[in-house]
Structures are given as C-alpha cells and as structure tokens.
Amino acid sequence: MTNIPEHMDLSDNPKQGPLPLYCGMYEIISTPLHFHEHVELSLVIEGSGTEIVNGKAHRLSPGVASFMLPNHLHGIQCDAGHPILKYCCTFDINILLNTSYDSEWCSLLYKIGSQFPSFVELSSEETKWMSDIFHKLLLESNPTLPSPGRNSIICAMVLEALLRFIRAVSNVQSAETLQEPAIKQPIWPILHYLHIHYTDKVSLESLSEHFDVSVSYVSRLFKQYMGTSFLSYLHQLRIESAVNLLTSTHMSIIDIAAESGFESVRTFSRVFQNLKKVTPSEYRNTQH
Template structure:
C-alpha cells in the first residue's frame, strides 16, 4: 500500500500574522496516532506523560516522559500512542531562522542540521535534566500566552536556545557512548533517499545527482519515488521548494527573485512557472493576498 506523507501548512493552521514571531507552543494529546506528515517549520517537543512510538524518516524510537524530539523542516514523522497511554507532550513549532543572528551561534546552530543524519532525532534526558528542560518548556508556554511584555521575542529565543543546547549536548553524549548507531545508507531503500531530498532540496539537485550519491540508477530513484509518494522525483522536489517559498512569501518581505534563489530554483522563470502550476496564482498575487504589498517588498 502506497503511503503519501501529508503536508501540513503550519503558517495557515496557526493563523500567523505579518510581524508575529514565527513561534508557537502548545500541549498536545495524542490518544491514538498521527498521520505521516511533514511541514516547513521546525518541531521541538518533550513528552510529559504516556508512552508510544515516533517514526522519523523511517526510523522508530520509543516515547516516554523525558524524551524530546527535534525535527528539521520536512522531516517526515508519525506518532502512535500505546493503548490507554495517550502521549502528552509540549510541542514547539517555529521557523528555524529565528535562531540565527550572530556569528557566535555558528558553533552549535550548524549541528542542528545534522540531526536525523549524524545525530538521532530524539534524546532521552536524565531525571535532573528532564526537570530542567520541562521547566524551560513551561516558561516558554507562559511567555508566549501572557500579554506581550518588552523583549518578548528575545526572551522566547533565549529560552528556546537553552532548551536546544541541552538537547544537542545530550545527543552528542549519546553518540560518543555508542547509543546511536547509524544504519547503513541503503538498508531502507527509500527513506534515506527521501530524507536526503528533504534536507538538501535547496541545493542543486537532479535525478542523476541523487542516484549517484546513493550509488543506484536513475530509473531506480524514479521508480521508488512514484511508488512511495505517488509523484515523480521532479514533481516532489518542486513541491518541497514551493512549500518553502510560500512560507517566505507570507512571513517575510524578502524580494521574490531572492526567494526563488533561496528555495533552490536556478531561474526566476522556472520558479514562477512551477509556482503558478501548483498554486494557480503568481508568487506576487499570492503574497498580495496575504497582506504584503509590493511597496513593502521594494523597501526590504
């Protein structure tokens, strides 16, 4: 049976407004399971109650109190709660760009992009560290829901950074002690390839270059993409890039031609054509519908 990952439009679902920090935190209860899905926001969560399993890009781990997960944009995931033990968790959703802003961040922010490949997507905290990180999530929840205070965005960024540093240090220790063993690249024929595409979709990619990277043939890549996703390799790649472009169009005043480059298109003409095919409007029309005028874009 073919399972097609569902795209979740976080910006639309959370009704985020222009100028609002692209950050959301809430408490989720999962009585049964979630569908396999992906989105263009980072998801950072901490289990507080219940048990079950989470599968990220084809790799499954157990969920229990004290387990945190970090998912990069477009990492595919699903959760299954154990019978009568619904998973409860704090769940943060945010644009990864809110973390960057200083060259001094590069020593650890770069490590975030290795989660899911060089590092596992989850960490199991000690009892003491669980209390520490759970306190941070609770404070994030309070800060984001109470009436805005001076420096609210900076406070959220500071607390989020602290929690992520705890996560990175924990997964780094686990890898050093051998708790995380990387699977052979082709042990699962499809998921490693799909994960690679979700991480590198803004790079210069082609069917041939991906096939060469995994030491398989181009027809093999083409065949399994159609089988597992119901789309061709190129159509799937275009969808990833346009989903990312949509988020940039409605959450920033970045010039549209720069968005085309940022999301991996080699020419504006191709970007515009693909965008219109998928969204049935031009990028500029899409942006204007969401309240960002051409004048604001020109001033950016």
C-alpha cells in the first residue's frame, strides 16, 4: 500500500521577510511522500539517495538539481550512511510572474514533470554557479539585516536560479533516457492528474473516461494503493487546500469552498468538520 501523501504549505517553515519564500540548507535522511501549493527548487551538495517525483525515481548526488511544480508528489530516501545535504528554496511562483518576459520561460516551466524531467545533473561549472546563487540568496534573505531593495534582489536571484535550471533541463535531448522506469503502480498517473485537477469537477466517471478504464477499476486502485476511497482522497486534497486558504487569505468561506472544488458551502462545511473536527470559521479563528 502506498502511504497517503502529506500536504505541506509555506507556513510549515520559518519565513525570511515578507515574501512567501523560504530558503535554507538542510540535511535529510528521508522525507515522506508529500505535495504543496508552492514550487520547490533544490540543489544537492553532499550525500546520495533516491528522489521520487510523480511516481518516477531518479538518483540524487552532488550537483543534481530538482524542481517541483505545485502539487507534484515527491519524497526522498537517502542511501544508508549518506545523508543528503542540499539547498532548498520554496516559494510562491507568483512573485516572479510580473515581467514582460514571462512568456519566454513560462511555457518551458510548466513542461517540467511531463515533457522535461524534474531533475538535471549539472556540470561542475553549472553546479558552482547555482550553489553561489543559493549562498547569496541565504545571505540576502536574512531578515535581521537592513537592506533596501531586498525583495527585488531576492526575486532576481530566484529567477536566475530557476532560469538556469530550465536552461539545463531543456537542453537534455531526451528526458526519458535520463529517468529510471516509472514505479510499477498504475495509480501514479491517476494521482498525478488528480493533484492537478482536484479543484475541477472530477469524479470516478471522469477519471475512467480520461484514462480509458472502467469506473470499478479506478475505484479498486484507490482502495488497493491508497487504502481509502476515491471520494475520501479527493476530499482530503480539497480540505487541505481550503486550510491553506483559511490561514493565508481573508477570502470568505463561500469563496474558499468554491476555490477548493466544492459545489456547495454546505457540503464543504460538512466535509471540513468531519476531517478537522471543527467548522471552517472555528479553524480560522484558532490560527489568529
């Protein structure tokens, strides 16, 4: 049975300054399968192991950079005795989407994880360049140091790191030759699709039509691999998304229900209270 992925959000980490951005150097032995609404860019400095992104595994070693779009399922397992030390930056992609040059790279950005792999092994020169960016980013994002223009400089450095990753990964001639075979679990394509479209009108019927399989087959996959029903899994995704909106925005409960994929606020409130044991309003109040 596959462990149900954990939902994580930006508020789980200490923030540097007013930007929705977190950057640090971390030692990792393992991280559970998880997903979040922000994007993540990382660079391995030491150690080795395996990273799984949307059901596909690749090796991690010094110089390997990885990038995850929102709601991509990912986790890490280090090799015994070789914990991974890596730079990691997580941020709201919207902080970069405010220039006239967005279209130049956005079309490539959203191909990562599909047409392009979610990782790339950088050359020694590229690794040093990326490492230097992360190091400067850590220094600049120290909120205790007064620095006019800090936010603009941080955004510029993050954009440079991201563009260098996109350049490196888009230069790979064949993404498939770099990736190890997908984990042999038929649930992965469905989970990947669901984590992207969970706020849409998605159902067992629409999934079966999209993947050209029977409704009973999709239902059985969720029971077999996730240990829960499709509807329960969908509700979990939507409620975790709602929790993030409740704690990070001033949106109304009605708007949050709709934004999270629920067709009625009544259903949203019932499911929320069933999973969180409090109403949405009560939950929001406890966070302030």
